[in-house]
Amino acid sequence: MATKSLKSIAPVPTAVDFLDIILSKTQRKTPTVIHKNFKISRIRNFYMRKVKFTQDSFDEKLGSILSEFPILDNLHPFMSSLLNVLYDKNHYKLALGQLNTCRHLIDQVAKDYCRLLKFGDSLYRCKQLKRAALGRMATIMRRQKDPLAYLEQVRQHLARLPSIDPNTRTLLICGYPNVGKSSFMNKVTRADVDVQPYAFTTKSLFVGHLDYKYLRWQVIDTPGILDHPLEDMNTIEMQSITAMAHLRSAILYFMDLSEQCGYTVEAQCKLFHSIKPLFANKPTLLILNKVDVMRLEDLSPENRALVDEIISIEGVTMVQVSCYTDEGVNDVKTAACDKLLTHRVETKLKGTKINSVINRIHVAQPKARDDVVREPFIPEAVKARQKYDPGDPMRRRLEKDIEAEEGGPGVYNINLRKNYILADASWKDDIMPEIMDGKNIADFIDPDIAEKLEALEREEEKLEAEGFYDSDEEIVDSDEELYAAEEASAKAMKLASERKKMFKNRPVMPRTTGMRTIGEMTQKLSAAGYDTSRIEAHAMVAKASNAAMRKRKREERDEAMDVDTGRDGEWVDESMEVDGEDVSPKRAKGNTGAVVAKSKLPQTNRQLTGFKNAEQANKAIKLRNLGQRERNMLARAGESDRAIKTKMPKHLFAGKRKGGKTDRR
Known part of the structure; x- marks a missing residue:
């Protein structure tokens, strides 16, 4: 599980x-x-x-x-x-x-x-x-x-336990409390373990991950261990012992030579020998931390002899580290990962599964074409990129080093333009460069653009001097004229938009393209050798008919625009009322002798269609209103589909349920 x-x-x-x-x-x-x-x-x-x-x-x-x-x-x-x-x-x-x-x-x-x-x-x-x-x-x-x-x-x-995979590539950090285990963990992984200047800050296992050679590695930070018998160890220390005993990992044993952790070098060496049986068949590294305070060369002869005794053990690799200055941190990670990879490969080679796999593997070796010895050559600059050692003068300067030199976090502002790939390095500091795909767009502009612009300006000046623009409309200066021009422009735009919508679904080419009039059509047909007498006769009949129709419409319009000067300026006309409302056309009213135009009145009142007289119409309207009354009352109830018809149901608000009654359910 x-x-x-x-x-x-x-x-x-x-x-x-x-x-x-x-x-x-x-x-x-x-x-x-x-x-x-x-x-x-x-x-x-x-x-x-x-x-x-x-x-x-x-x-x-x-x-x-x-x-x-x-x-x-x-x-x-x-x-x-x-x-x-x-x-x-x-x-x-x-x-x-x-x-x-x-x-x-x-x-x-x-x-x-x-x-x-x-x-x-x-x-x-x-x-x-x-x-x-x-x-x-x-x-x-x-x-x-x-x-x-x-x-x-x-x-x-259990929900708070870290997710530990017992079978993956693992680096296990152990040692006395406060020797710098959690600081190293924060340096090499993305974990954020609490670091404090007192013992047993780490009380449980913490897991972090790092990438090396395109592989994911698991780093486990264990609580500190004291040098006493296994029976006397508490729960915090037993977690570390359990991890060392059961996980197939590379052991990183940390020591503090400066003794700032509160424990002597002798006690730390005794703890190593005490838990050494747990390191059997596991690659082991002795990490001498805090070398910025005390190095191995500065130890006293007695302590140096104790440390050399551990280093002389077969399979133990010693690395000096300072998590404060980052010295040797990358070397520890590289050495531990390489050693664990080699150990895992050797273990698999000793197993039985390798026999079924090795038969299917063939490594092709190229044949030498001459006797010249060609040693591999790696430039120093490339070697510097492969490792990070602050003390190496040939190493590549990282952004972290530049930040430290320029004032540290919060002060230093990274220059994002310095990696632009441009023909001229000075272009990187342009005030407003236009960069696309790592290239400056300004590099692709016509180099003669300035001369062409000057020639264009000279041509414009010449046209102005010759009066080429004098025939243009005068510029509107006053505010009122400017406002009127803007309003006219808005109306024109609105009219154009409406016209565009009107002709949106119509054919692009008008149907009368090429034949604007009957005369043009007959002329072209005659030229083509066709008889157009019938078309001309039909056009004459249609023209006469349209003229008669237009004349009749003019006469009707003149009759409608009648002039009357009735008594006291009122129109003499009968009105009609239905249900107390005047349904007849309204008459214009003015002073006596005034000339008022009236529109043509309808022949019949549509509201009285189907009725004998106004009385019958009034009765029908009353009956209609009476029939709608109930629906009008229901309309006030709203659109709810959960309306409670009975506001107080009796079975909920009256009587008493006796023991054993379950009617309500």
């Missing part, structure tokens, strides 16, 4: 919440109405169903808890030992065992009471047996209060 699956365990409820969940589910999911006049078989089945459903609910909930928590014997030895250190394996197994026993007891209670319910002879007897069954189940569940609380704490702690 991977560490990631440990984080997906569902929360474990308390005993009280457990009972609430199960019993409320039984009440919701099973029938609730039973009567004494039912058949006794129906009554028995009713209560047996409740008991069995409750048993199934307990079984399902407890089964999910037991299946989600990991079985220690099925885990990787590292995870199994880590859980034993953190939670005590016996206590953990005991809690899960009690829940398993609880599940079996509840199943047995349900089985016994279902057997008794088969012989229930009345509603009362069956109901009491159901109550007794559920009561015994609840009592058994309440006794599991402590195991449930313990498992919930274990679940919460």
Whole structure:
């Protein structure tokens, strides 16, 4: 079971919440109405169903808890030992065992009471047996209060454990407290481990990742270890011991030669020899940290002899590091990764799987074409890029070094233009360069553009001097004329937009293209040798008909524009009222003797179509309004589809429910 699956365990409820969940589910999911006049078989089945459903609910909930928590014997030895250190394996197994026993007891209670319910002879007897069954189940569940609380704490702690892959490439950092393990971890990985100047700041395992040779590496920072027997170590120290014992990794043992950590060099060397059995068959590196304060060459002869004794052990590589100045940090990472890669390859070569793979591998070797020896040549600049050592004068200057020289973070502002690929390096500092794909667009402008612009300006000046622009309209100076011009322009734009919409779906070419008039058409047809007499006769008839129609329209318009000077300036015309409203055309009214034009009146009133007279129309309108009254009242109710028709239903607000009544459900 991977560490990631440990984080997906569902929360474990308390005993009280457990009972609430199960019993409320039984009440919701099973029938609730039973009567004494039912058949006794129906009554028995009713209560047996409740008991069995409750048993199934307990079984399902407890089964999910037991299946989600990991079985220690099925885990990787590292995870199994880590859980034993953190939670005590016996206590953990005991809690899960009690829940398993609880599940079996509840199943047995349900089985016994279902057997008794088969012989229930009345509603009362069956109901009491159901109550007794559920009561015994609840009592058994309440006794599991402590195991449930313990498992919930274990679940919460499991969710906070780091995701450690026991089988991947791993670098394990160990040593005394406060020797610089977490500082190195923050330097080489993307992790952010808390670093403080006191011991045991790191109290649990922390995991970070780094990339080397296109591979992902796992770096584990362990809590500090003190030099005392294994039985006296606490939980914090045992996490480190467990990781060293079970993980196939490269061991990075950190030492502080300056003794600023609070422990002597002699004590640190004794701790190395104490835990050396855990380093068997693992690549080991001795990291001498804080060399900016004390180097190996500056140690006293006694301490130097103790350190040399460790270095002389076969398979131990010594590297001096300073996490403060970054000296040797990259060398430690490179040496540890290379050593672990070599060790893993050698281990696989010693295994049995290599025989099935090696037969399918063939390495082609090129044949020499002459006897000249050609040694590989790597320029010094390339070598400097491959490693980062602050003390090497040939190394490549990083942006970090430039930042430190220019005032540090918050003061230094990175120059993003310095890597532009341009023909001239001075172009990088242009005030406003136009860069595209690493090239300056200004480089591709016509080099004679300035001369061409000057020639164009001279030509314009010459045209102005000759009066070429004098025929243009005068410039509008006054504000009123300017406003009128803007308004006219807006109207023209609006008219153009409307015209564009009007002709949007029409054919692009007008149908009369090339034949504007009848005369032109007949002329072209005659030239082509066709007889156009019938077309001309038809055009003459249509022209006469259109003239007669236009004359008749003019006469009708003149009659409509009649002039009348009635008494007191009023139009003498009958009006018509329907339902108290005047439906006749309104008459213009003015002073006596005034000349007023009236539009042509309609022949009939459309509102009275189908009626004998105004009285019949009034009656029809009244009947129409009366028929719409009910719908008008309903329209005020709104559009809700959850309207409560009866505001106070009697069965909810009157009477009293007696014991056993379940009508409301």
